[in-house]
Amino acid sequence: MERKAVSLRDVAAVAGVSLSTASKVLRGQGKASEATRKRILEAAERLDFQPNALGQFLAQGRSATIGILAENAPGAFTMPVLTGATTAFGERDLSVLVYDSHLDRTVLSSTVRKLKARKVDGLLMIGDGTGTxxxxxxxxxxxxxxxxxxxxxxxxxxxxxxxxxxxxxxAAEHLIGLGRTRLAHITASPSDLSALARAEGLRAGLADAGLSLVSGQPLHGDWSRSWGIEAARRLLAGGESFDAVFCGNDTIASAVQEVLRDAGTRVPEDVAIVGMDNLSGLSGQHDGLLTTIDPHLTELGAVAARYLADAIEGGEYEGGVHTIPCTLIPGESTGVRPRSAGAPAAA
Known part of the structure; x- marks a missing residue:
């Protein structure tokens, strides 16, 4: 027979106090003598009382519900952000309402109105990372x-x-550390904020070593494989020597690697390649073929969610851009061979 859940009324009866006194003491509110507080806490522990989280939130005028509105929820890069956020909210006993605007501004506006009507405790907006x-x-x-x-x-x-x-x-520090000094950069349009930030970081790393980009400028296009192929062919046809390429994403990097190898250019012996996004990691493969930079999107979602949860509790809310550190994952495209599954790490 299933055991009946212990109620707050049971705790109050065992402690010999009123329901309101028991409620206030267990919420850390109100005034009560130390002896009364001790009796209530001991009764709650003895009865294994589990407070109703929703009831507590409602008593505080809160719904214990967070709205999440994604611009493109099914996106390959949006999904880990969403996963990190929902997990973090769950750890704080917060429920979530997830909506997707499907990159449609009209849908976004109507959904915002719905969320306002639902009286959520906070809203997390998740973009699609396009850099706009x-x-x-x-x-x-x-x-x-x-x-x-x-x-x-x-x-x-x-x-x-x-x-x-x-x-x-x-990317710059890794390639320069390998002795590469003629770096090219293939990326998306400089109007894309993500592309711009990566290019500026690359330039800064090169400048610290007294170096500059091959041809002085990145090759700007879009994030597609077709652009990676076209840009790699342009590099080869340009006649200017290069011994490394930092690509704005892994899709471009894979295309560049293919073009170079088809042209008889050895990777990484002649040209080392670094990508961005850790696509193989997102898919759970971790094949180690491409040196890439992991933006830690799951952690990004979790950090943003925790920040929102803290702000709801009265914590700090500071406007502006808060950045999550990236890490470089070495692979074969810069001369690092992946370990086989279960093999011990090198000393």
Whole structure:
């Protein structure tokens, strides 16, 4: 027979106090003598009382529910951000309502109105990482709104992004550390904020070593494989020597590697290649073929969620862009061979 759940009324009866006194003491509120507090706490422990979290939130005028509005929830890069956020909210006993705007501004506006009507305790907006500013929806909300994997166009909003500048610098430092001095950069348009940050970080890393980019400028296009192929062919046809390429993402990097090898250029012996995004890690493969930079998107989502949860509790809320550090994962494309499964790490 299933055991009946212990209620707050049971605790009050065992402790010999009123229901309101037991409730206030267990919430850390109100005034009670030390002896009374001790009796209530001992009764709660003896009865293994588990407070109703939702009831506590409602007593505080809260719903214990967070709204999450993603611009492109099914996206390969959005999903880990969403996973990290929902896990972090769960750890704080917060429920979530997840909506997807499908990159449609009309859907986004109507969903924002729904969330305002639902009286959520806070809102997490998740962008699609394209590098364009996210439209701020904070106006009209009486609760905190935080932006993740995108930057709000309102500087008063708190936005969380991976550190693209650091990514570029890590690529430069890794390649220069391998003795490469003729670095090229293939990336998306400079109007894309993510591409711009990575290019600036790369330039800074090169400048620290007294170096500059091959041809002085990155090759700008888009994030596609077709652009990676075209750009690699341009590099080869340009006649200027290069011994390393930092690619704006792993898709471009894989295309560049293929073109170079088809042309008889050895990777990494002749040209070392670094990508960005850790695509193999996202898919759970970790094949170690491509040196890449991991933006830690799951952690990004979790950090943004914890920040929102803290803000709801009265914690700090600071506008501007908060960056999450990236890490470089060496692979065969810069001369590091992956360990076989279960093999011990090198000393």
């Amino acid at each position: 500013d996210m439209h701020s929806v904070s106006e009209g909300f009486s609760v905190p709104v935080v932006y993740a994997y995108g930057v709000s166009d309102d500087p008063h909003d708190a936005s969380f992004m991976h550190d693209g500048f650091l990514a570029g610098r890590l």
